[in-house]
Amino acid sequence: MVDDTKGITVKKADDMAAWYGQVVIKSELADYAPIRGFMVIRPNGYALWEAIQRTLDGLVRKRGVRNAYFPLLIPESFFRKEAEHAEGFSPEVAWIESKEGEERLAIRPTSETIMYDSYSRWIRSWRDLPLRINQWCNIVRWEVKDTKIFLRTREFLWQEGHCVYETETECHKETLFYLECYRRVAEGLLAVPCVVGRKTESEKFAGAKATYTFEGFMPDGKALQMGTSHDLGQNFSRAFDISFLGKDGQRSLPWQNSWGITTRLLGALVMTHGDDRGLVLPPRIASNKIAIVPIFVKDDAMNVRTIAAARSLAKQLARFNPILDESQEYSAGWKFNQYELQGIPLRVEIGPKDIESDQVVLVRRDTGGKSAVPRTGAAVAIRKLLDDIQAALFQRAKERLEAAKTPVSTWEEFLKADKDTRFIIAHHCGSPECEAAIKAETQGVTARCIPLRGGKSEGAPCVKCGGKASYRAFFARAY
Amino acid sequence: MVDDTKGITVKKADDMAAWYGQVVIKSELADYAPIRGFMVIRPNGYALWEAIQRTLDGLVRKRGVRNAYFPLLIPESFFRKEAEHAEGFSPEVAWIESKEGEERLAIRPTSETIMYDSYSRWIRSWRDLPLRINQWCNIVRWEVKDTKIFLRTREFLWQEGHCVYETETECHKETLFYLECYRRVAEGLLAVPCVVGRKTESEKFAGAKATYTFEGFMPDGKALQMGTSHDLGQNFSRAFDISFLGKDGQRSLPWQNSWGITTRLLGALVMTHGDDRGLVLPPRIASNKIAIVPIFVKDDAMNVRTIAAARSLAKQLARFNPILDESQEYSAGWKFNQYELQGIPLRVEIGPKDIESDQVVLVRRDTGGKSAVPRTGAAVAIRKLLDDIQAALFQRAKERLEAAKTPVSTWEEFLKADKDTRFIIAHHCGSPECEAAIKAETQGVTARCIPLRGGKSEGAPCVKCGGKASYRAFFARAY
Numbered sequence: 006m007v008d009d010t011k012g013i014t015v016k017k018a019d020d021m022a023a024w025y026g027q028v029v030i031k032s033e034l035a036d037y038a039p040i041r042g043f044m045v046i047r048p049n050g051y052a053l054w055e056a057i058q059r060t061l062d063g064l065v066r067k068r069g070v071r072n073a074y075f076p077l078l079i080p081e082s083f084f085r086k087e088a089e090h091a092e093g094f095s096p097e098v099a100w101i102e103s104k105e106g107e108e109r110l111a112i113r114p115t116s117e118t119i120m121y122d123s124y125s126r127w128i129r130s131w132r133d134l135p136l137r138i139n140q141w142c143n144i145v146r147w148e149v150k151d152t153k154i155f156l157r158t159r160e161f162l163w164q165e166g167h168c169v170y171e172t173e174t175e176c177h178k179e180t181l182f183y184l185e186c187y188r189r190v191a192e193g194l195l196a197v198p199c200v201v202g203r204k205t206e207s208e209k210f211a212g213a214k215a216t217y218t219f220e221g222f223m224p225d226g227k228a229l230q231m232g233t234s235h236d237l238g239q240n241f242s243r244a245f246d247i248s249f250l251g252k253d254g255q256r257s258l259p260w261q262n263s264w265g266i267t268t269r270l271l272g273a274l275v276m277t278h279g280d281d282r283g284l285v286l287p288p289r290i291a292s293n294k295i296a297i298v299p300i301f302v303k304d305d306a307m308n309v310r311t312i313a314a315a316r317s318l319a320k321q322l323a324r325f326n327p328i329l330d331e332s333q334e335y336s337a338g339w340k341f342n343q344y345e346l347q348g349i350p351l352r353v354e355i356g357p358k359d360i361e362s363d364q365v366v367l368v369r370r371d372t373g374g375k376s377a378v379p380r381t382g383a384a385v386a387i388r389k390l391l392d393d394i395q396a397a398l399f400q401r402a403k404e405r406l407e408a409a410k411t412p413v414s415t416w417e418e419f420l421k422a423d424k425d426t427r428f429i430i431a432h433h434c435g436s437p438e439c440e441a442a443i444k445a446e447t448q449g450v451t452a453r454c455i456p457l458r459g460g461k462s463e464g465a466p467c468v469k470c471g472g473k474a475s476y477r478a479f480f481a482r483a484y
Numbered sequence: 485m486v487d488d489t490k491g492i493t494v495k496k497a498d499d500m501a502a503w504y505g506q507v508v509i510k511s512e513l514a515d516y517a518p519i520r521g522f523m524v525i526r527p528n529g530y531a532l533w534e535a536i537q538r539t540l541d542g543l544v545r546k547r548g549v550r551n552a553y554f555p556l557l558i559p560e561s562f563f564r565k566e567a568e569h570a571e572g573f574s575p576e577v578a579w580i581e582s583k584e585g586e587e588r589l590a591i592r593p594t595s596e597t598i599m600y601d602s603y604s605r606w607i608r609s610w611r612d613l614p615l616r617i618n619q620w621c622n623i624v625r626w627e628v629k630d631t632k633i634f635l636r637t638r639e640f641l642w643q644e645g646h647c648v649y650e651t652e653t654e655c656h657k658e659t660l661f662y663l664e665c666y667r668r669v670a671e672g673l674l675a676v677p678c679v680v681g682r683k684t685e686s687e688k689f690a691g692a693k694a695t696y697t698f699e700g701f702m703p704d705g706k707a708l709q710m711g712t713s714h715d716l717g718q719n720f721s722r723a724f725d726i727s728f729l730g731k732d733g734q735r736s737l738p739w740q741n742s743w744g745i746t747t748r749l750l751g752a753l754v755m756t757h758g759d760d761r762g763l764v765l766p767p768r769i770a771s772n773k774i775a776i777v778p779i780f781v782k783d784d785a786m787n788v789r790t791i792a793a794a795r796s797l798a799k800q801l802a803r804f805n806p807i808l809d810e811s812q813e814y815s816a817g818w819k820f821n822q823y824e825l826q827g828i829p830l831r832v833e834i835g836p837k838d839i840e841s842d843q844v845v846l847v848r849r850d851t852g853g854k855s856a857v858p859r860t861g862a863a864v865a866i867r868k869l870l871d872d873i874q875a876a877l878f879q880r881a882k883e884r885l886e887a888a889k890t891p892v893s894t895w896e897e898f899l900k901a902d903k904d905t906r907f908i909i910a911h912h913c914g915s916p917e918c919e920a921a922i923k924a925e926t927q928g929v930t931a932r933c934i935p936l937r938g939g940k941s942e943g944a945p946c947v948k949c950g951g952k953a954s955y956r957a958f959f960a961r962a963y
Contacts (some may be wrong), residue, residue, distance in 0.1 A: 036602060038555045039562075040589065045602050048550035048617060055551065071527035072534065076517045077591075077622055077639050083518075101591075102579040104626065110519065112556075112580075112591075123515060123524050132813075138527060143556055143622065147583065160556050334611075 012342060016281050021225040026154070028275055032284040032347050035154045035271075042152040042159035046268065049347065050155075052292040053271055054162060058141060060194050061164065061266070064186040068179070070137040070166060075119050077142075078110040083118035087244040090117065093211020097146040099159075112145040117212070117237075117263060120167050121245035130250040131171055134259060135179075139166040144267075155272035156229070156484050163267035169242070169259045171251065176260035180236040181457075183264040184217045187232045195270060196287040196399040197221050197277045198406045199231060200428075200479055202454030207437045210263075214238030220453045220479065222406050223276045226426025228453045228481035231273055232266035272484075277402050278371075284348030285370055287398050288391035294325040295387065296344040300337050300356025307357050308333070314360050318353070322384055325391075327353070345370060350394050351387060371398055410479075419443075419468050419480070423450055428481050430459075434467035435475030443469050443480070453479040491821060495760050500704040505633070507754055511763040511826050514633045514750075521631040521638035525747065528826065529634075531771040532750055533641060537620060539673050540643065540745070543665040547658070549616040549645060554599050556621075557589040562597035566723040569596065572690020576625040578638075591624040596691070596716075596742060599646050600724035609729040610650055613738060614658075618645040623746075634751035635708070635963050642746035648721070648738045650730065655739035656715055660936075662743040663696045663713040670710055674749060675766040675878035676700050676756045677885045678710060679907075679958055681933030686916045689742075693717030699932045699958065701885050702755045705905025707932045707960035710752055711745035751963075756881050757850075763827030764849055766877050767870035773804040774866060775823040779816050779835025786836050787812070793839050797832070801863055804870075806832070824849060829873050830866060850877055889958075898922075898947050898959070902929055907960050909938075913946035914954030922948050922959070932958040 013031060015023045029035050034050035046054065062072070078101060084091045094114045101110045113119065120138070128136060141164045152158050166183060170176040184201055191197045199219040209216035213235040221229045242248070242258040251257050278285040288294050299315040301308045312331055319329040328349065330340050337354075344352055354366040364377045367387065371394050378386040411427035413419045422429045433439070433452065444451055455476045462474040492510060494502045508514050513529035525533065541551070557580060563570045573593045580589045592598065599617070607615060620643045631637050645662060649655040663680055670676045678698040688695035692714040700708045721727070721737040730736050757764040767773050778794040780787045791810055798808040807828065809819050816833075823831055833845040843856045846866065850873050857865040890906035892898045901908045912918070912931065923930055934955045941953040 036605075039598070039601055040555060040557055040559060041586070043555040043557065045555065046553040048552045051552045052550070054553075071531070073527045073530045074525040074533075074622075074641060076519060076522040076524065077624065078519055078522065080519060099583075100581040102581050104578075107520070119518070122518055126515075143553075145556065162553060 013283050028279050028283055029154050044154045044158050056290045060190050070139050073138045074140050075116050079113050079119045081109040087212045090212035099145050099147050114146045121241050125245050125247045128249050131252050134171045136169040155268055161268045163265050165265045167263045169261050173260050180234050180262040184234040187219050194289050195274050197273050198403040202456040205452045207440050210235045212240050218454050221273045222409050222428045228483040229273050234264035237261040278398050283346035286348035288350040288395050291350050293328045295351045295353050296328040296349040297353045298330055298340050315355050431468035432465040432474035433478050434472040439470045449482045450480050453481050492762050507758050507762055508633050523633045523637050535769045539669050549618050552617045553619055554595050558592050558598045560588040566691045569691035578624050578626050593625045600720050604724050604726045607728050610731050613650045615648040634747055640747045642744050644744045646742045648740050652739050659713050659715040659741040666698050666711045673768050674753050676752050677882040681935040684931045686919050689714045691719050697933050700752045701888050701907045707962045708752050713743035716740040757877055762825035765827035767829040767874045770829050772807045774830045774832050775807040775828040776832045777809055777819050794834050910947035911944040911953035912957050913951040918949045928961045929959050932960050
């Protein structure tokens, strides 16, 4: 159990894990569930997820993606159809107690198999392609490692897009398109900068030809895989018997991709922007962008006027979906702390002196910066401040990411950079054994991705084995 | 398997069950899943569900309801806490194969127990009330009866609202408020008229003090329970140890309600409005409100002009989210059939003659009524026609419902009305045994609800046992 006092009692710099737990619980984003490894996403957290849903839906809808819903349960025989896939997921699957005379069923750990079974019946000719379907749903993976709300839980929410194309080129191009949509969600909405790249052979999705990823770098020096887009090639169309009659009159296997982001993004958001006072929400994702706090005095008549002014202000600023806190049981200071804890981007104070000078006081959550603006035109000033906050949060996080990137040439430099919790960039030979040796020797550093820009090997030797490098990759410990 | 030809091959009046199956599958609302009793909700169907979500979210958000997400799995011990509830759901629960040293877990058949466990920790004082939380999620109930897509499936999607109040009065009032929201979704969005009322003691939710329902009446003479709102009283707050410190300084049990609608509503929509050519969508719920079909001729140059005119029309009519079908592989007639099958409310035709006279041809899905309107101002004409269609669909369904309502006084009249598949209104004593006798003797007629208006007994004798009536209720066979 966390400390029951309202404020955050651990400093982010001192113990980020403990700080993270307190922020998530005390800002009421989520709560522990009575089952180990599960979480309750509370309204404050779910509103953030809904903002992510709206944004991503808007981006992919233009490309023709439509939402659907496939069954929660998957027959055991389906898993076996794609061998690598089956092996990759088998330890994590939760099974249903068998019902009489029925096949053993799993709770979906991902839906390739159940969806592609339908696809094999829906796709007949090139006229049915491209097929672009996405679903928002819950997923269960019985992870054995320590669970952490949003970052690693046995159940999480996600979306999984599953598209089918006539040609390899089109498939590959769109695999990267969805990755780019994700980057826009991460950087544009959550203000979390990331590195986009391809996973190494050892780290790619079970059954994929190639996996693309976008990786954030958290203030404690660990990378966070924020989502992936898989080029599945024809692996699943072969295994699930999906074929189409082409324009050439020939029956062919189509090309597929799948792509997903999860509630894990909320963890990235908390870690990236939060501070010792609690959550800090980028304005674009915050559903309540401002909190209006009337300042009361020991004069009831005056307070009645203040409330009236605050209400009229709330109407004037309705577009920012303001919280208006009229309660007189709590002090203004208590309220300030409360809305800071919850990460509301901007506080708007209005008291007797402000009414007199026809102004309001604006206080930024990110910097604490305070300014008074005339009440007329407050909306314009707030709009501008919110844009500034969004940009500043991204800028600060981007600077941290760039400062963390550390190219190394030798194994000694690699170990030093790991010790300093840097985001290591190194040439690598590409051999899974050599990659495993790095992980073993460092007790946990893994290849995060081969960046789409700057991933070429340039003829240098592998940082570990000294062999010929195949690429330049990012390495780090990871969530 | 259904017939693989494109059109509907069964008449609605001849065999509504077979007709229903064909419409659902061929209009691509949904598909059978490879697991018995499960369904795949395809993009055409899911878009309708999303429209329901948006509409209901909009209505309840104003009342302060916020969305959240609770775990899929529920510990066995939680079910046992409220005895009636446990008994009501035990036959329908799907269990997870136990993991070593962990409690047996069920897939949620409803979430009262897992949510109220959290509520017991979140609610401390009257300041935490009212608490109003809703979740949109999947539900599994291992029904043994025959499954039917949307109407009765082992997995379905729903929302479940769970609210907590200081007073009984407030709780009761809001239980009815959510019922009224549902009525507005059913009648306003889906154009499905319904009877709102209270369930009898035998038919109420396991663990509720009272269950309120809205019941549709389908063209085959069966009632359909479309959703429910339960006044839970203090049954669950007692069982789950939810209490609050009141303004009076006393610790008290709060009052609760829960309320839900499911993907079953899509079944009501199909049955109420569909016809022998397929689905008929009320314009408000249709995501593509119009389909623009260019009429091609044996003159390529002319067809180029027609396509250009159709594209410009699509831009002009963008607010109706038009389908623009430019393909030249299918005939216009084939396309007409296709969009009729899918229920698109209005077809817009544009061909060489229309271009010449600067007009477009509008064809209503519901009546087949055809009219030509000047191209300038087409948007206004379409807006008006869509409103007319929405109103007409509701009006026709409402007339059917009203015509089906049949008050009876004697048991002979009751049996006759049942034979004639009427929506029977009869006085009843209220005894569960007498209600069971009606069901047994008719082999399936049940009390659907005691209507909120017109449910008083007026001193008449019970239609079955002749005892003193407690109320006037609706009776019918039901889905």
